[in-house]
Amino acid sequence: MQNEPLLRVDGLRVEFPGRRGTLVAVDDVSFDIAPGEVLGVVGESGAGKSMTGSAIIGLLEPPGRIAGGSISLDGRRIDNLPYEEMRRIRGKHIGAIFQDPLTSLNPLYSVGRQLVETITTHSDISEKAARDRALALLQEVGIPAPERRIDQYPHQFSGGMRQRVVIALALCANPRLIVADEPTTALDVSIQAQIIALLKRLCREHGTAVMLVTHDMGVIAETADRVAVMYAGRIAEIGPVRDVIKNPRHPYTVGLMGSIPRMGHDAERLTQIDGSMPRLTEIPAGCAFNPRCPYVFDRCRVERPDRMAVAPFHEAACWKYADGVGHA
Amino acid sequence: MIAFVIRRLLQSLIVMLTVGFVAFSMFNFLGDPINNMVGQDATEAEREHLRHVLGLDQPFYIQFLVYLGNALQGQFGMSYRLGMPVVRALAERLPATLELVFCAAGLALLVGVPLGVYTGLHRDRWLSKVFLTLSLIGISLPTFLIGILLILVFAVYLGWLPSFGRGDVVDLGWWTTGFLTVSGIKALILPAITLALFQLTLVMRLVRAEMMEVLRTDYIKFARARGLTNRAVHFGHALRNTLVPVITITGLQIGSLIAFAIVTETVFQWPGMGLLFLQAVQFVDVPVMSSYLVLIAFFFVAINLVVDLLYYFVDPRLRADRAVASGHG
Structure with missing residues (x-):
């Protein structure tokens, strides 16, 4: 990771001011994404992974707001841009894919119209040229007979086909980064693999970096170059995907890996992590994972660990590694 | 289809x-x-x-x-009171009522939809709050009171507009219109506003509620994520999705406007069907009453048919005879 990062998130903090105090949904999250790299972000619901994605594309739902830290794209800060300037970046430089393809497309317009509209918004070309580009894109994402399909409406496409259209829409203007928020969660298992393979192939061909938000470790293992594990709004562990899967360091990641069924391992039962992730209103002092952690010691209950290096490019936020070496 | x-x-x-x-x-x-x-x-x-x-x-x-x-065959009998065929009596009055109703409906839509969009998009601006408060007044004040207040201000105090009647009308043979004379248009203003006010507030509140609903949907978020301009997101994507309920309500309301223009017509002595009906009730003029009933029902049925056809143009999900995949509509 010597080259300049495409995306740099530094100390990001997302807050939701509410009647009963302010909720911190994302707390001191930092990571880089290199050009063309796929970063998987994994965690349970409410861990702050989708919120991080929304913050990057500048579409946090009010009253949520970025309360600290910075987000930079190609060295330029984008977290404090006025709405109109950020709008020009969205779609053109950062594409987005959302979870549910059934509801991501406007039901009243043909997919062609939605593609053409997106293309002409970001580049100065004629309707005709935009339509040709839309046809090419549909072809590229594997929609059969695009000439016929382009004028059809979203309800005439199946879920998997719609997600292909959504991917085409995200790739419209050749963005450098795509934030994909649970792109396969709403799909049939058999379709999931196809969509992931498609996303992976297209991004490799276009040199597009991806921030892949999911709770599916399998998808991450298959797709990502690096993975960030989030827990209660913070990154618990981040590193190359092989390292993290083979040799997880943070006790939470260890538990997470233990809960995945593996081929060829005749486990009687899967290990599970006792307890559940704390609600945002009840995050404990010290390490947020300490009530569930089997290795917990005194320091974990009072002091919050920062990320520390555990291997090359591999960091974990755990006091076990405070002296530089693990003593697990 | x-x-x-x-x-x-x-x-x-x-x-x-x-x-x-x-x-x-x-x-x-x-x-x-x-x-x-x-x-x-x-x-x-x-x-x-x-x-x-x-x-x-x-x-x-x-x-x-x-x-x-x-x-x-168009024979609904003779009016007991007027001594002329009911059809002729109704045909004489129909243009007055229809002109009034369509002006009121047009006013309600032309003002109500933009106000609804504005208040839906900018919930927290003080101007939205002013509109909402005013709309509450529009919804809760009875029509006759609004009519009388308008007469008091614009006819009695200011003397700008006539307080009753239809002004001079031009007879086109099969239709009499007040649109072609200055006094006809002036006479139309107060009754049209009176009749429109309730509908206007209804349309505004409906559009506002629908806009707020639609703006929360995933496809609006995705449209923003695609970097579309606010204008395209709000008017191209959001507003169009609010149209189906707005068309439904507007259609039903035009029907009731025709049927219940009675109060407004009475306040302004507007020579329309409502006034005719009221007089018919007083004289137990059964042929007029029953024919009025049939005519109003016909308007309701016709408008509802038009509304159903409009759905087809607005929502492609209803259009598809051969849906490939199941939608969710």
């Missing part, structure tokens, strides 16, 4: 038959029609003779068929 239209037409026919039956029954339930025609001193034989001549001794279903046959 064609099957749908035929189905809807058949349903409309059933509705009209039912309404026709009710209208027909009014003759028998509101007193003996023979009594209304002959004097106090007519003999029983004369009554029987008249009953026979008019076919009133036939069983009711024969009478109903005769009634329907006449209705289809």
